[in-house]
């Protein structure tokens with residue numbers, strides 16, 4: 001593989017305290033030099049003047065639907081969508097059919113990803129067998145097979161006894177839990193368990209002001225809890241959503257403008273340390289139902305950068321530094337994995353973002369198989385224009401270059 005030289009971009013990695021115009025050289029799958037790099041010969045060169053050069057973005061809350069619902073999304077199509085959106089890595093939820101509750105099913109995802117994925121794929125496993133909320137899965141076996149976190153996303157683990165058992169088991173094998181938030185009561189309960197058992201808990205798709213407050217309070221007490229918010233909950237609200245449009249039906253539902261403001265403040269304050277799309281592809285048939293019967297979920301991989309750049313950063317609501325951390329070092333910390341970084345020796349995962357690119361969201365152009373996007377027709381400014389995974393360019397100006405990049 002040729003070395004890759006990214007010339008003259010704005011290198012921006014707040015976790016490594018990097019903010020300077022310069023060059024980046026990737027040799028093999030690692031970053032070889034950061035700063036001023038001369039061309040020496042046969043490198044592939046990307047001219048990046050006017051672009052942000054960021055650590056490869058990570059989205060740790062993605063539904064890939066394989067196995068079982070490949071008509072909605074596959075590991076191949078979902079990771080192409082990730083590459084198109086600037087994401088070098090996704091962690092995928094276990095609510096497939098059947099749910100990912102055995103080591104064999106974790107391995108199956110890694111095997112398919114090694115052959116067909118455009119970006120890195122890290123599978124999560126279910127907290128309970130069949131996601132039924134009753135019997136805790138075998139975390140030791142699941143972790144050994146490659147699961148990076150446990151989640152029953154789509155469902156809350158309603159029984160506190162089962163959740164206590166799950167947290168104790170997760171602690172024994174040091175497996176992160178990313179829990180499906182379903183109201184402040186559940187957040188309060190799981191903060192209590194995190195305190196009692198002295199283990200970490202990460203709250204997925206936080207959407208209510210009360211939930212943000214509870215997580216902030218727990219962090220103030222020194223508990224290892226973290227929060228995650230989606231681009232749709234950070235940018236949309238119930239009052240502004242068109243009535244009866246199933247593409248705005250999502251779980252948790254869009255909340256009030258007051259909740260949205262609290263969520264943004266939580267992000268600015270570091271209470272919410274992760275932005276994740278909760279990319280939830282559904283078929284046109286699933287959405288063409290009376291509103292209450294339409295399947296909840298929206299896709300997000302291909303709009304996250306435009307939405308957070310255009311709606312959050314540019315409006316002055318949240319600092320650039322904050323959203324970059326929330327899509328790079330923040331999620332890596334939750335999973336306890338190596339963070340992408342613009343540093344010599346770091347993995348060669350990089351995203352290039354054009355902050356001035358004006359574009360109109362057209363779901364028909366998406367790499368995702370699904371079209372259930374609440375941002376359709378919206379004018380956004382800011383777009384991922386290249387995605388590099390382990391030194392390979394997997395997306396350049398909307399074109400997906402290579403598959404099978406990495407597992």
Ligand code: NCD
Pocket residue numbers: 063095153154155180249250251252278280281296297298
């Ligand atoms: C998710 C899905 O479709 O898998 N949908 C969603 O609205 N977020 C699961 C879920 O959390 O209900």
